[in-house]
Amino acid sequence: MIDPRIARFRAEGAEPAMQIGFYAPLKAPNHPVPSGDRQMARLLIEALRLGGHAVSLISTFRCFSATPDDAERARIAEGARDEVASIAAQWGDRPALTPDLIFAYHLYYKAPDLIGAALARRFDLPYVTAEASHAAKREGGPWQAGHALVEAAIREAAVNFCFTANDRLGLAEIVHESDRLIDLPPFIETSRYTRSPHPETRHGTQLVTVAMMRPGDKLHSYRFLAAALMRLQHLDWRLTIIGDGPARSEVEAAFAPLPPDRLVWRGALAGDAVADALMTADLFVWPGFNEAFGLSYLEAQACGRPVIAVRGEGTPSVVRDGTTGLLTANHLADYAAAIARLLTDPALRAAFGEAASAFVHGERTLAGAAARLQSGLDRARQPMNGAAP
Incomplete structure (x- = not known):
């Protein structure tokens, strides 16, 4: 309309x-x-x-x-x-x-x-x-x-x-x-990211991340995410990684210590394929160091998926901390704890997802x-x- x-x-x-x-x-x-x-x-x-x-x-x-x-x-x-x-x-x-x-x-x-x-x-x-x-x-x-x-x-x-x-x-x-x-x-253009029912997770909670693979802040964010997930192997989760770029080998090396069956590598996707991947996940995880704001955070929330990011100069403009997701300090333990919190609290995850969808479709x-x-x-x-x- x-x-x-x-x-x-x-x-x-x-x-x-x-x-x-x-x-x-x-x-x-x-x-x-x-x-x-x-x-x-x-x-x-x-x-x-x-x-x-x-x-x-x-x-x-x-x-x-x-x-x-x-x-x-x-x-x-x-x-x-x-x-x-x-x-x-x-x-x-x-x-x-x-x-x-x-x-x-x-x-x-x-x-x-x-x-x-x-x-x-x-x-x-x-x-x-x-x-x-x-x-x-x-x-x-x-x-x-x-x-x-x-x-x-x-x-x-x-x-x-x-x-x-x-x-x-x-x-x-x-x-x-x-x-x-x-x-x-x-x-964002929200029509592509319509709400979908919360997925049935037959193989653990489904995490997803979407980002280019290039040196600098993107690579740092991938390494930080991999290190955080290394601390959470006692929990049941799977991560889908969407992205590609010149630092692909370095990103793969960062995740190599994790069991291969925990990871799904999708490569570069665009448009509806990204939306489909977001809507079949439970939680969007991307530290986002020095992100100006990060449109992927809005896309995930438009699909009703909570976000976990590091609090930076731009992330508060696209994620409402404690309402549509969690923003943490730039500390590995804090970031891992935030992921664990939403992995183990489906009710909170669902509440954040509802608020996230309402936020983006109503205001962005x-x-x-x-x-x-x-x-x-x-x-x-x-x-x-x-x-x-």
Whole structure:
């Protein structure tokens, strides 16, 4: 059902409310490598379109730099200038291509927006960001150049959509007008993740985890999960692991001490296959070190599955500790104890599952996001009340 707050934009045959130019400096929504960034970019576009807007991708140019190397930054800056010049020439020759507003997703010090912000300035267009990050600790350090570019874009934006409370606090340091900071809690397309009856577990409690296998925080989370489960071999459980990537061998090595019959390796899955796996599990386990928020947590909860994660900066934005799951300290014993608690208390697990489903289907839907986005876009098209601080 279409949310009544945005139904007015969906009249049959209606002209688009706005032409929106979308840009993601870190990773374009059509990038070939799956990731949470790519998924969130696609969800934002879908929500904007649900609100009646025509959305076009203005560029796939990546502004991401893995290191603060001056030569690398210069190469990216030169490429970005060429890209801006090319797009500007197209818009100049065909004004109908020029959007009404530019929407930039996920700016941070390693991936400043060198395309959308520049085009907004050149064509005097309203500029909006979502999940922009202002990290004051980068001031004056090796990433100062990228930090300064992101700060300038945030200050110039008519509206900045904040996914988490932590993001909002960072932006509030440089954006003092509260109406230019609009909360947009992480959301998913919930229709794929409909409730299912609690499964009969013939071979113990069914655990599931879904994550890419790559070095860094993902690998650390896999190793932490394996170590926690090593402590719980006296309990009856099975773990389904969904994911793949360049660290696959290291992940397999981390779980090698566990009995093979405790593990089911599914590899990389997508879409309905992930939903099916979540709905046949009892409990979602993923530590999630340094997750910005983690869409997989919302997907699991939408299926009525409680979550157990490590409390970080972003996880409280998608898991309600003690209501839809458990968030623990970054201590192996605490994490293992949380898993044991829900493994051995089916009634609590069921109560958390009910609350999890109600939370996501009630508060984190595409339609709800479309309504929040519309509120911000209406604000963005109003004249700014003075310059940014």
